[in-house]
Amino acid sequence: MTAATSTGPPRVGRGDPGTTVRGRRRPPPAAGLLVAPLVIILLAVFVTAILVLGEFSFHRFSEGVTQPGYTVAEWTAFLTDPYVWSLTRETVILGLITTGICAVIGYATALALYRSNSPRWRSVCYFAIFSPLLTSVVARTYGWSLILGDAGFLNAVATPLHLPGTPYALLYQRPAVVIALVHILLPFMVMPVISSLGQIDRQLPAAAADLGASAWTTLRKVLFPLSLPGLVAGCQLTFALTISAFATPSLLGGGRVQVLATNTYSDVQNLNWPRASVGSFLLLALALLSLAAFAAVQRGLVTWRRR
């Protein structure tokens, strides 16, 4: 930045840092300096912490302390433990169920907002859907415990109506966790879908209508295929956030719903840090795997649409 100003009168032409009136390219030293803090922070804290976590996972915990000396014993013990795999299964199932429900509700909602004619109504709905994101996750989870409890709001409304299955015993079971997670993650599904729908050329559904297509046909043949990337992106995000969720399964699962994240927490509380490290890496591996899987789906979508 100093080089740009200390060499005589300013010589910038088109607003692009680095070009002079005579067309000579001055390399912008600003770029490196500007991006340095971010890179330094992320490397020094984020990357290094994960590396240290990795290093830690190669120790063993016994007799109340983490033993010095490297060993893969913790890794082998963890990965051959059937309880760990039942945890993984529970985590993935929770992810799939939550993502599936979010996908249906989220897509329908995004569609309803896309078709709405009133910008004011859209703004009201955006506010209703997205503002809970800014309230504390613990508060929202607490709200669901009030609704889903044995004497909670849901039963207070459903039991007098003699709905099938009342009184519902949802709290401290998987259904409560699913419902709360759907509530918490719905905005993350809606946003990419809305974005994707908004990018569809408005002339396409109009052309379909001109050609005699019903609303349903337009949806099936025009809107849905074109917004599929947004839906996949939403599912990717929702799934990743569900498998990482900690506070909600911990508070609403009541110990009966154990996922990898809650297991890591209890390992830490038991001071078994090596085991917690391995657990964290399993969770990270799961997240990366799901990322790769969804990326493959996105690529598949592109080839499918090109055929």
Add this chain to the structure above:
Amino acid sequence: MTNRGRNIGILWSSAVGAFALMPLAIIVISSFSSVAFGAWPPPGWSVRWYANLSEQAGLIDAIALSLIVALPTTVLTCLVGLCASIALVRHTFIGKRLVNGLSFAPIVVPKVALGFAIFIYLNRLGVFNLGPLGLIAAHIVITLPFATTFLSAALVRADREVEAAAIDLGAPPILAFLRVGLPQIRGALIATALFVFIISFDEVDTSVFLIPLNEQTLPTWMFQYMQKYQDPTLAALSAILIAVSLLVAASGAVLLNRSGVLATLLSANRRV
């Protein structure tokens, strides 16, 4: 798009909106209940749970720690994010794609893994007892992707011709940016700061691993309270937090909308 279809759409989005707001409404109503258990409907009304808040040990300290962590996080994240966004939007440099990927990497890592990793890291360095430093570092890492996204979206829409004119007239590039470019993204910058603050203030998954001994942040205080007690004190606290959050959300939404960032992010079609 028939009228009937549109009406179904309105019905559906109302239902979803109600679903989204329902827990918040229930919390606020329950906070005025007169009894200690979460029964519904509340048999009576009282504000004693709000009064009870003032008697909670550690609550004030928890709020203080949350603020001590959230404020530096907000300032630093916005600064670093702004600089990085400028570089990513306006410049090309070696390794740009790598930096781009790096700036989004923290989103992929589960927060629990991140919290625990930073905890181990600081322990290894022997600096875990430096108070809220670990929390601040972790929160910065978590919020940087959001800041970079929002600010990049805003910078893309900023008019560079005016800035170029300022430089033509003799202003140093930094001054040109500060006096011309920055005001253009002011709305987005304030909104980003608000969102980063809220994210840091509400953060629990990572913070449970990083709170110094015998200290709490507000979310971890609430987390532990909810594990132990079920009385509406938590409802009272949550109601207050909800009111503040919704206020922040409203102002942030207005600012984001005005600065056009919302439109860029959502690419929402605008019907005339």
